Amino acid sequence: MNAAVFTSSALTLPISFCKTRSSQLIRKKGVKGELRVFAVFGEDSGLVEKKSQWGHLFDVEDPRSKTPPYKGKFMDVNQALEVARFDIQYLDWRARQDLLTIMLLHDKVVDVLNPLAREYKSIGTVKRELAGLQEELAKAHQQVHISEARVSTALEKLAHMEELVNDRLLPVRVATESDKPSYSTSVQDLDREKTNIGGKSLNVSGPVQPYSPHLKNFWYPVAFTADLKHDTMVPIDCFEQPWVIFRGEGGKPGCVRNTCAHRACPLDLGSVNNGRIQCPYHGWEYSSDGKCTKMPSTKLLNVKIKSIPCLEQDGMVWVWPGDEPPSPTLPSLQPPSGFVIHAELVMDLPVEHGLLLDNLLDLAHAPFTHTSTFAKGWSVPSLVKFLTPSSGLQGYWDPYPIDMEFKPPCIVLSTIGISKPGKLEGKSTEQCTTHLHQLHVCLPSSRNKTRLLYRMSLDFAPILKNLPFMEHLWRHFAEQVLNEDLRLVLGQQERMLNGANIWNLPVAYDKLGVRYRLWRNAVDRGDDKLPFSG
Secondary structure (H helix, E strand, O other), X not given: OOOEXXXXXXXXXXXXXXXXXXOOOEOOOOOOOOEEEEEOOOOOOOOOOOOOOOHHHOOOOOHHHHOOOOEOOEEOHHHHHHHHHHHHHHHHHHHHHHHHHHHHHHHHHHHHHXXXXXXXXXXXXXXXXXXXXXHHHHHHHHHHHXXXXXXXXXXXXXXXXXXXXXXXXOXXXXXXXXXXOOOOOOOOOOOOOOOEEOOEEOOOOOOOOOOOHHHHOOOEEEEEHHHOOOOOEEEEEEOOEEEEEEEOHHHOEEEEEOOOOOOOOOHHHOEEEOOEEEOOOOOOEEOOOOEEEEOOOOOOXXXXXXXXXXXXXXXXXXXXOOXXXXXXXXXXXXXXXXXXXXXXXXXXXXXXXXXXXXXXXOOOOHHHHOOOOOOOOOOOOOOOEEEOOOOOOEEEEEOOOEEEEEEOOOEEEEEEEEOOOOOEOXXXXXXXXXXXXXXXXXXXXXXXXXXXXXXEEEOOOHHHHHOOOHHXXXXXXXXXXXXXXXXXXXXXXXHHHOOOOOOOOOOHHHHHHHHHHHHXXXXXXXXXXXXXXX
């Protein structure tokens, strides 16, 4: 990598601590093989502190008091990322202040229009007050649009910085199955590195084996309904096979092999016309059951590509990749009553899906791993336990107010009691007044890749759903949390590939993860009765 020197304006926005608007990359002569950043901080007057009935929703500490201490200094890559991430924290705080300003102005409008208050005011006075408030609201809404643009720009710059850092610190390992073993979470050679759990051995190590056909005989969520329009396609990999989802006649979703029968062209490069997917190479068209219905410029032949059962429920599109007849019922993934969905995100991660599930089913790592995100400031308990029925895949964490459940085959649901962003309240979710509900779906794309579907719901602050830039912020925060996990899970994966047992010494708080692994082992073996199912 060539040497590069950045001013903080290349990382941050001129709204809080950077007066210059320059975003040009400046290269410094004589410095090689090193990414360097020069920080320049300024001052900002900020917002006048306001209090209202909405205050508890916006009680977030002003981050400007924690400005990274790099003014006038050259920084290494980690310090540069710290500055970039601080900028996002500031933007989050500023956006909350902008929103609070609008809400307070709306309160003032309500006060002006209050019938009791109007009895003591002339019509002219009311009109003047409303005109002034209208002007203030217009300015506040304009500020929200400015914040949206700043968030977008800052996220792009942060992504660029992280890409540079990853190129430098974590080179991507690219290899084909033919020249390098894939990553693994399979169970093999049980005589090696035995771990006894209730009389049973748990060993997750070594190179990956082909997925058991029994694991395919489940309904898998693969996409959000909102992402599947009538004229769009969603390509996916599932169990190392390429598929494409689209809406057929009548708007019902269908899933067919993402390979044209003619010349093996990827169908997702084409288009959807009248409920049929058209190959971009020679125009062959297929219905949602895989049958070819049109072959331009030649005689129509009896051709069909593979399709698998596909339907939609609870705002998600599901497929059944197995050979057995599909189950007539699907698990419910709707948020609990009173919750509103605020974000639905899809990410592709370079991790085998079982290893990612192990991570999601473990909360004890939070105060050590997520120190820059949701667990910042958490104390380390003297004892962490996961309490669950003797036969079940759900329960709650002690001392954290978090309920968690594993839903076969690859779904994790959790409800978190919160009082302030990043703060926990109470010893159980029932003792908390506000909650965050999360859905994680870990679709096995291949033996070293997972398609993660993430849905976040809240039972408070519904107005946040209508802000135009919130989806960008949610995605950024979700990626921050995932990045904290990924650097660890990728290390686990590499060692597992070389023979290390990632479940070598389970302890009490590993209960839910261990139960998932025992369930997975039973599925792989084809057991008639699966553990923890009743």
